[in-house]
Structure formats: structure tokens, C-alpha cells
Amino acid sequence: MPELPEVETVARGLRQAILGRRILSVTLGKTDFIDDPAALEQHLPGRQIEAVERYGKFMLLRLSAVNEETRAATNGDAAPASLLVHLGMTGQIAPSPAGQPLEKHTHVCLLLDDGRELRYTDARRFGRIAYLTKTSLAEELAGFGADPLEVSKEEFANRICERRARIKALLLDQSVLRGVGNIYADESLWRARIHPARLGTKLSGKDAETLRRALQDILRKAIVLRGSSISDFLDAAGEPGEYQRHHRAYGREGKKCYRCKTAIRRAIVAGRSSYFCPRCQPSPRSFAALPLPGKNRRKAERRGAGKSPRNTGKS
DNA sequence: CTCGATCCCTGGACGC
DNA sequence: TGCGTCCAGGGATCGA
Numbered sequence: 085m086p087e088l089p090e091v092e093t094v095a096r097g098l099r100q101a102i103l104g105r106r107i108l109s110v111t112l113g114k115t116d117f118i119d120d121p122a123a124l125e126q127h128l129p130g131r132q133i134e135a136v137e138r139y140g141k142f143m144l145l146r147l148s149a150v151n152e153e154t155r156a157a158t159n160g161d162a163a164p165a166s167l168l169v170h171l172g173m174t175g176q177i178a179p180s181p182a183g184q185p186l187e188k189h190t191h192v193c194l195l196l197d198d199g200r201e202l203r204y205t206d207a208r209r210f211g212r213i214a215y216l217t218k219t220s221l222a223e224e225l226a227g228f229g230a231d232p233l234e235v236s237k238e239e240f241a242n243r244i245c246e247r248r249a250r251i252k253a254l255l256l257d258q259s260v261l262r263g264v265g266n267i268y269a270d271e272s273l274w275r276a277r278i279h280p281a282r283l284g285t286k287l288s289g290k291d292a293e294t295l296r297r298a299l300q301d302i303l304r305k306a307i308v309l310r311g312s313s314i315s316d317f318l319d320a321a322g323e324p325g326e327y328q329r330h331h332r333a334y335g336r337e338g339k340k341c342y343r344c345k346t347a348i349r350r351a352i353v354a355g356r357s358s359y360f361c362p363r364c365q366p367s368p369r370s371f372a373a374l375p376l377p378g379k380n381r382r383k384a385e386r387r388g389a390g391k392s393p394r395n396t397g398k399s
Numbered sequence: 400c401t402c403g404a405t406c407c408c409t410g411g412a413c414g415c
Numbered sequence: 416t417g418c419g420t421c422c423a424g425g426g427a428t429c430g431a
Contacts, residue, residue, distance in 0.1 A: 085424065116407090141425080173424055174409080189409085208408040210425060249401060258426085266424070314423095355403070356424070 086171040088263030090311035095138040097320025106132045106197040113191035119214035140262025143169040172210030178320045228262040241292040244284045252280035253354035267334045270359050272299035274333035279365040280358040333359040
């Protein structure tokens with residue numbers, strides 16, 4: 085599940101692999117996750133990939149203006165542009181030799197001028213691809229919050245402590261901070277000893293600063309280790325990351341807290357599975373964690389938890 | 400403003 | 416072995 089460290093890892097890999105290459109042609113598969121598929125086919129060929137940047141969980145391929153030979157075919161729209169790529173849950177983007185058989189769920193192939201193809205595969209198609217001009221890109225990026233790696237103590241506190249939402253929801257909100265997802269939210273809350281269901285307004289300035297430092301430290305370490313590979317994250321060279329070995333909360337339901345040995349619990353906060361230590365991260369109010377997993381976990385949940393939020397079995 | 404619910408989508412895990 | 420069901424989750428959207 086690509087979050088900031090995974091996207092950064094992919095962006096770095098891509099930078100190594102395809103910087104300066106020119107796109108010769110575009111082949112598309114399923115296009116329901118692409119903003120304007122025709123725009124890709126029309127405007128990408130002839131452009132050079134001049135930079136690969138990361139913006140939150142997005143990757144930005146900066147494309148050159150169209151050169152003289154191909155200018156005629158572009159209806160005057162030859163200015164520099166960008167390709168915005170979001171990997172969603174299962175998106176992967178990597179170059180491979182053009183002759184190689186296509187992986188399943190390959191939906192975009194950009195033929196490059198060195199005989200390779202930049203391929204985008206995405207089983208669930210929760211990702212997004214958009215061709216954007218200078219103006220549309222600016223509009224697109226305007227709504228995003230601070231970069232968690234750069235955000236100052238003051239700005240972080242301002243963005244968190246005046247909000248009545250739960251801290252977990254705030255961390256996941258891309259208009260508050262750009263790039264944090266479920267894994268790194270839980271990991272930083274565990275490190276900072278803050279329960280995910282606490283409200284932003286209830287956090288002290290000290291809490292906020294502890295959290296900011298935890299978040300930054302964890303993101304930096306995760307980038308060094310090339311991200312977390314839970315199920316299917318692979319970088320631009322097809323390699324998994326290593327940070328999942330360092331997870332202290334995420335996915336560890338029922339396992340012992342690395343600090344106090346108490347069993348890690350899971351609860352739904354902000355609509356997402358949230359893992360936390362009930363002892364190190366004291367719950368605000370009577371916030372109920374889900375029953376601990378066991379042989380009959382499913383049954384226990386269905387029967388016991390009362391109004392479970394997501395069993396409206398589509399009849 | 401904040402919440403929960405719903406949808407998108409597929410593969411993998413699990414129960415029977 | 417196979418079938419059905421649940422679940423993962425980022426983000427958009429809608430109604431309370």
C-alpha cells in the first residue's frame with residue numbers, strides 16, 4: 085500500500101531508470117482510472133521525461149515541451165506538461181523491455197526511445213493517472229496539506245490542535261498532511277503513545293510535537309529501507325521494501341507491544357483498521373477495541389460487537 | 400465541521 | 416477441491 089515512503093522509493097527508482105527518455109507512443113488497457121485517456125494518447129508522444137517528483141502519494145513526471153517535428157500534430161498545445169500518477173492500493177510502475185510479455189492488469193504502456201516500455205499495472209485500479217497542463221496541475225495540487233517531512237513544529241500544531249476530528253483521521257487527511265496513510269499513521273501514533281481516537285483539540289502542544297517527530301523519524305527510516313511491502317508493493321526495480329520488519333503496531337493485532345508486552349489491539353477509527361497498544365496509548369473515553377482474534381474471531385465479532393458497521397450484506 | 404456509509408476493484412484468506 | 420464471504424484500503428461523494 086504505497087504511502088509516502090513507498091512512493092518516494094518508486095520515484096527515486098524511476099529517476100534512475102527513465103530520466104531523459106522520450107515517449108514514442110502510448111498503449112492503453114482499461115482506462116476507467118485515467119482522467120482523460122485520449123489526452124494521454126494525444127499529448128504524450130514526442131515528449132521527454134525531464135524530472136520525476138513526489139507530491140504526497142502522487143508521482144509527477146515532468147514532461148518537456150513538444151519538439152518541432154511533432155509539434156504539428158498537437159494543435160498548438162506544445163507547452164511543458166506533467167503526468168500525475170497515483171498508485172492507489174496496488175499500482176506498480178516500472179520500465180521493462182518492450183518485447184517482454186505483459187503482466188496481468190497492465191493498463192498503460194509508454195514506449196520509450198531506448199526500446200523499453202514504462203508500464204503501469206494495477207489490479208484494483210484504485211490508482212489514478214492524469215495528463216495535466218501547468219494550470220490544471222496547479223489546481224490539482226492546491227488542495228493538499230503540508231509535506232510531513234518538512235512541516236514545522238508550529239504549522240503541525242496549528243493543523244492538528246485546532247481540529248475536532250480524531251487524530252487518526254487528521255493524519256490520513258491529505259489536505260492536512262500529504263502522504264501519510266494507514267501504516268505510517270499507526271506507527272507514528274504508537275511511537276508517540278497517542279491513541280488514534282483522540283481528538284486533535286485534546287492534544288497538547290507537547291503531544292503534537294512528539295507526534296511530529298515520531299512521524300518524521302519513521303518516514304525517514306522507512307524511506308531508507310525502501311518502504312513497507314505488506315502484500316504487493318514493489319519498487320520501480322521490482323524489489324520489495326524492508327520497513328515492514330520494523331512495524332510496531334500496524335498488522336500486529338494480538339501480538340505483544342514492543343514496549344510493554346501488552347497485546348496490541350485493533351479498532352476501526354476514521355473508517356480504517358487501527359492498531360495500537362491499549363496500555364501505552366490510553367484510549368480517550370470508553371473507546372472499544374475489537375475483541376482479540378482467536379479461532380472464532382469472525383463469529384465473535386459478528387455476534388458480540390453489537391452494531392458492526394460494515395455488514396449490510398448486499399442482498 | 401465531522402461523522403459514518405457506500406462505492407469503486409480484485410486477490411487472497413478463511414470457513415465449511 | 417471448491418465455493419461463498421469477508422476483507423484490505425485511498426479517495427470521492429452523499430446524507431445525517
